[in-house]
Amino acid sequence: MGNPFLKKQWSPYLVGLGIGVLSWFAFATADHPLGITTAFEHGAAMIGQAIAPTLAENNEYFSEETPKISWETMLVVGVFFGALMSSAWSGDREKTVVPAIWEQRFGPSVAGRLTAAFFGAGLMMFGARLAQGCTSGHGISGTLQLAASSWVFSILFFGTGIITALLMYGRKGVTHV
Amino acid sequence: MATITEQPPETKAKASPPVNSQPEAAPGKTLVLGAVFGLIFGFLLQKGGVAKFHVLIGQLMLVDFTVLKVMLSAVVVGALGIHFMHRAGLVELHIKPTRYASNIIGGLLFGVGFALSAYCPGTGAAALGQGNYDAIAMMIGMIGGSYLFAEASGWIGRHIDPIGDRGKLTLHDVIPVNRTGLVVAFAAVLVIVLVAIETLGGR
Numbered sequence: 001m002g003n004p005f006l007k008k009q010w011s012p013y014l015v016g017l018g019i020g021v022l023s024w025f026a027f028a029t030a031d032h033p034l035g036i037t038t039a040f041e042h043g044a045a046m047i048g049q050a051i052a053p054t055l056a057e058n059n060e061y062f063s064e065e066t067p068k069i070s071w072e073t074m075l076v077v078g079v080f081f082g083a084l085m086s087s088a089w090s091g092d093r094e095k096t097v098v099p100a101i102w103e104q105r106f107g108p109s110v111a112g113r114l115t116a117a118f119f120g121a122g123l124m125m126f127g128a129r130l131a132q133g134c135t136s137g138h139g140i141s142g143t144l145q146l147a148a149s150s151w152v153f154s155i156l157f158f159g160t161g162i163i164t165a166l167l168m169y170g171r172k173g174v175t176h177v
Numbered sequence: 178m179a180t181i182t183e184q185p186p187e188t189k190a191k192a193s194p195p196v197n198s199q200p201e202a203a204p205g206k207t208l209v210l211g212a213v214f215g216l217i218f219g220f221l222l223q224k225g226g227v228a229k230f231h232v233l234i235g236q237l238m239l240v241d242f243t244v245l246k247v248m249l250s251a252v253v254v255g256a257l258g259i260h261f262m263h264r265a266g267l268v269e270l271h272i273k274p275t276r277y278a279s280n281i282i283g284g285l286l287f288g289v290g291f292a293l294s295a296y297c298p299g300t301g302a303a304a305l306g307q308g309n310y311d312a313i314a315m316m317i318g319m320i321g322g323s324y325l326f327a328e329a330s331g332w333i334g335r336h337i338d339p340i341g342d343r344g345k346l347t348l349h350d351v352i353p354v355n356r357t358g359l360v361v362a363f364a365a366v367l368v369i370v371l372v373a374i375e376t377l378g379g380r
Contacts, residue, residue, distance in 0.1 A: 125323050
């Protein structure tokens with residue numbers, strides 16, 4: 001059978017089971033739902049304070065949410081290293097800047113891909129902060145508590161994501177994926 | 178201890194709430210725990226393949242259902258576990274408030290941004306870990322988006338959040354039946370959806 005940790009891919013159901021059980025422990029031991037958004041809130045607050053302290057001082061938002069290194073910050077750092085370990089052990093390293101599907105559709109321009117990733121991520125995080133959660137905080141941790149906010153947000157973001165992706169990549173893109 | 182007597186006048190001089198010059202840090206144990214949870218989460222995301230560009234875009238193009246399979250099975254397991262742990266008094270719930278305008282506008286913006294970047298916030302950190310270097314631009318964009326939101330949050334809090342504010346609304350409030358029965362039925366529906374996805378040939 002071999003060592004499962006060296007395998008490149010696990011069953012999605014096994015991974016889902018693992019994330020579900022992980023959420024039990026997150027609620028139980030840390031009293032925190034698994035969520036990524038909060039770390040960026042704290043990160044932006046810290047950077048804002050470092051670059052423009054007076055601006056941050058006058059900002060009513062930052063005076064409520066103190067910039068800090070939090071459980072959530074370490075969660076994101078952990079996700080990075082967890083994926084690094086997993087891919088290093090199994091040899092499943094990507095080592096790319098422009099993903100293949102993107103290149104087929106939009107060409108090999110590194111600047112083009114980075115621009116889309118930057119603005120896409122900015123839009124995404126603005127939306128996540130507005131709705132108070134992302135794919136993890138709402139999509140998994142919120143929906144599993146049967147929260148109305150999380151179901152509204154998750155169904156809408158999936159729907160909008162599907163429409164946007166179909167517009168970007170067209171019907172042709174389907175055969176390339 | 179001796180400096181305590183000097184503090185009152187200083188805090189009075191600063192009328193605005195104090196913004197520390199040093200970033201605060203949570204206790205060490207909390208931070209280590211966060212890192213351990215993150216390590217396992219990132220490991221699982223990578224092993225599931227859901228940090229990969231073609232899998233994420235494949236999901237949005239409705240040709241690869243790996244992302245939904247992972248998410249829905251996590252929700253089934255999580256919902257049952259958290260419900261019974263909550264009943265036993267072992268955990269507190271953390272329900273995010275339902276504010277229709279904020280949830281809906283947030284969802285629309287998130288969906289467009291998700292399709293553009295292909296990685297979502299969590300899978301972006303995992304994608305960077307497995308060597309998708311375009312996720313660096315994404316991390317910077319996310320900090321930028323978060324900063325812009327913070328700048329706009331006062332206005333949003335006054336004008337957008339109050340629209341359709343229903344507080345911590347859950348399915349239990351909408352369908353007032355036995356809580357355990359509802360959670361079990363909810364999990365059963367998601368399992369049926371998973372079986373349907375599997376039999377209809379989603380990868």
